Amino acid sequence: MEPQQQAGSGDAPPKQVAQAMDRLGRAARLIAEIRLGADRILEALLVSNENPRLSEKAAELTLGEEDAMRRHFLDLRTVGKQLEDSGVLSGALRSRGNSWGLHMPLVCPDGAVVAYAWKRQLAGQAGASAVDRARLALKAFSDQKRRIFPQLEDDQLNRSNNDTIKFPPTKRPRLSHRPTQSPNIDSTEQKPMLADILKSIQTEAPGVTISTYQRLEWSKRAESLASTMNDSSLEQPKEQILSNLSASFNEVAVIELVASGVFRVLVSLHPAGSTDPDAVAFFSPNEGGSYLHSRGMSVHHVFKHVTEYADKALQYFQSSDPNKALSHLLSWICSHQSLFTKNCSKCSKLLAMDKSLALLLPPVHRPYLLNSKDHDQDFATAYHIGCSSYDV
Amino acid sequence: MTVKWLMHFQPNQGTTLTSQVMAEACAVAESFPGVSRDGRWRSSMTFYRAVPRDQSLPAPSDLPRDLIGISLHDLPNEYLFVMRSQRLILRAHSSVQTVMDKLQSYKGRFFINFEGLQYKWGDFKLRIGKCLYNPNEALRGIVMEVEYLPLSSIDKSQRVMEEFYEIWREAVASKLLAGQFINTEVNFVEYGLGDSYTPQHTAVLYGMCVVQVIASSNKNQ
Numbered sequence: 001m002e003p004q005q006q007a008g009s010g011d012a013p014p015k016q017v018a019q020a021m022d023r024l025g026r027a028a029r030l031i032a033e034i035r036l037g038a039d040r041i042l043e044a045l046l047v048s049n050e051n052p053r054l055s056e057k058a059a060e061l062t063l064g065e066e067d068a069m070r071r072h073f074l075d076l077r078t079v080g081k082q083l084e085d086s087g088v089l090s091g092a093l094r095s096r097g098n099s100w101g102l103h104m105p106l107v108c109p110d111g112a113v114v115a116y117a118w119k120r121q122l123a124g125q126a127g128a129s130a131v132d133r134a135r136l137a138l139k140a141f142s143d144q145k146r147r148i149f150p151q152l153e154d155d156q157l158n159r160s161n162n163d164t165i166k167f168p169p170t171k172r173p174r175l176s177h178r179p180t181q182s183p184n185i186d187s188t189e190q191k192p193m194l195a196d197i198l199k200s201i202q203t204e205a206p207g208v209t210i211s212t213y214q215r216l217e218w219s220k221r222a223e224s225l226a227s228t229m230n231d232s233s234l235e236q237p238k239e240q241i242l243s244n245l246s247a248s249f250n251e252v253a254v255i256e257l258v259a260s261g262v263f264r265v266l267v268s269l270h271p272a273g274s275t276d277p278d279a280v281a282f283f284s285p286n287e288g289g290s291y292l293h294s295r296g297m298s299v300h301h302v303f304k305h306v307t308e309y310a311d312k313a314l315q316y317f318q319s320s321d322p323n324k325a326l327s328h329l330l331s332w333i334c335s336h337q338s339l340f341t342k343n344c345s346k347c348s349k350l351l352a353m354d355k356s357l358a359l360l361l362p363p364v365h366r367p368y369l370l371n372s373k374d375h376d377q378d379f380a381t382a383y384h385i386g387c388s389s390y391d392v
Numbered sequence: 393m394t395v396k397w398l399m400h401f402q403p404n405q406g407t408t409l410t411s412q413v414m415a416e417a418c419a420v421a422e423s424f425p426g427v428s429r430d431g432r433w434r435s436s437m438t439f440y441r442a443v444p445r446d447q448s449l450p451a452p453s454d455l456p457r458d459l460i461g462i463s464l465h466d467l468p469n470e471y472l473f474v475m476r477s478q479r480l481i482l483r484a485h486s487s488v489q490t491v492m493d494k495l496q497s498y499k500g501r502f503f504i505n506f507e508g509l510q511y512k513w514g515d516f517k518l519r520i521g522k523c524l525y526n527p528n529e530a531l532r533g534i535v536m537e538v539e540y541l542p543l544s545s546i547d548k549s550q551r552v553m554e555e556f557y558e559i560w561r562e563a564v565a566s567k568l569l570a571g572q573f574i575n576t577e578v579n580f581v582e583y584g585l586g587d588s589y590t591p592q593h594t595a596v597l598y599g600m601c602v603v604q605v606i607a608s609s610n611k612n613q
Binding site: 260298341357358359362 | 394425426515542555556
């Protein structure tokens with residue numbers, strides 16, 4: 001990848017915006033390359049399955065693709081970091097556009113890229129583009145599925161079409177179909193149901209209020225939180241909208257966990273109604289607004305750092321125990337009820353000055369490594385950023 | 393509203409309070425890495441005394457004789473009243489001051505202004521200010537307000553604020569200021585206030601703090 005100059009703060013906003021747009025374009029191309037690579041690997045697997053003679057060639061191809069994919073992922077990570085640093089991915093940094101009437105391009109939660117933040121004001125545009133985009137993506141995936149897995153029944157296809165719209169994969173492309181299994185196996189036999197997971201977490205952590213929402217429902221609630229926060233003349237009603245458990249768990253896309261006075265955490269599920277967590281973010285209980293979503297970022301430093309750490313925890317849970325990733329994640333989140341009261345397990349203090357960040361923070365790193373037996377997993381320790389050992 | 397603590401500076405026995413101390417306190421704040429100055433702040437307090445309508449009749453006992461009125465820097469459109477004897481707090485629009493002037497049922501006896509510098513330090517906001525007795529601008533005390541932005545629950549933020557207070561006191565002691573900062577302890581439950589922090593809590597804090605500031609400045613004079 002050719003070396004890129006960083007648009008420093010000394011550069012004029014148009015250059016920053018142009019660079020950001022350029023990087024977004026590159027990111028999109030890399031994502032397309034990754035999809036193609038996944039496609040090729042699938043084809044190679046199929047071919048070698050049908051034609052054992054060609055399996056050696058298929059193996060070679062797969063290895064080659066794997067290398068290419070790894071390179072693409074690394075490049076994507078670099079571009080992502082650059083974008084993050086320049087403030088493109090976080091809606092809360094919208095004010096970065098300091099002059100010239102320009103703002104950094106904004107990547108909306110639905111994946112649409114808006115070059116100029118004011119464009120969002122045009123009613124329905126972002127929503128309409130998201131719907132179109134999703135429809136196109138669904139069509140592309142259905143075509144791909146029909147082409148690569150023709151042995152799957154047509155009614156399976158129709159059933160998935162009627163579900164809530166599946167958005168294009170975001171963080172990492174995953175194989176969501178297993179050709180070796182019969183398509184009629186219910187997902188309940190492999191994984192616990194969402195309702196059961198939530199019930200067990202509720203009994204495990206009674207201090208945390210858990211609510212579930214469909215995607216649009218959550219957007220409305222996030223906006224309404226902003227207005228209740230501004231009305232400080234009223235005492236905050238305790239436990240607003242208690243346990244809004246959706247009647248149909250098939251459409252739940254957002255889980256909200258609130259520990260009164262401590263945090264509000266949002267976990268998004270993808271696809272909606274499944275038990276696969278997709279993203280997680282921590283916020284202060286007094287924050288509200290449209291930036292409150294599982295890919296958003298709190299304005300407070302303490303919650304920013306916990307969210308960053310939570311991303312790592314989520315990836316760890318997904319890779320080490322995908323069937324129980326949601327349970328582990330929710331347990332881990334609930335252990336943060338003592339975020340502002342539990343001392344660091346290393347230095348025994350609550351607040352510590354982080355020299356590199358020049359901030360006073362409580363222990364925001366709670367180790368997430370799982371034991372080999374999954375009982376007694378209590379995520380009980382906490383460390384300051386400077387006190388936590390590497391890689392934990 | 394986010395949680396605040398209010399402290400005042402208690403000079404060592406035998407020393408007097410000067411503006412130099414204010415400068416030194418600000419220097420302590422600025423010595424922490426990552427602290428950035430965030431402008432100035434200003435609040436004011438008025439001590440009202442009841443004016444009896446009819447001098448011959450005794451004042452009705454259920455009306456408060458003294459009233460404290462507070463205008464806070466972060467709520468310019470509001471005015472708060474504290475009745476310490478009845479443990480009542482009233483929140484009103486700032487135009488109530490004109491009403492008070494016209495009614496003349498209570499008259500302002502003396503006035504205190506708080507003004508100083510504001511700092512931002514990560515998730516904390518610090519405000520250090522002089523407590524000036526109007527009208528002759530005599531320095532009565534130095535106060536410091538500490539705000540922790542992520543939390544609004546007094547109970548949940550207690551430990552964080554305590555540790556911050558310790559860190560601050562250690563820094564002040566190490567820079568050899570002639571005194572120390574004392575935190576204003578208030579039992580909010582007596583005033584009917586809950587765990588969720590509100591401007592009423594700030595009003596009560598200021599009411600208590602000023603009483604302590606005046607007491608200590610009278611002792612030292």
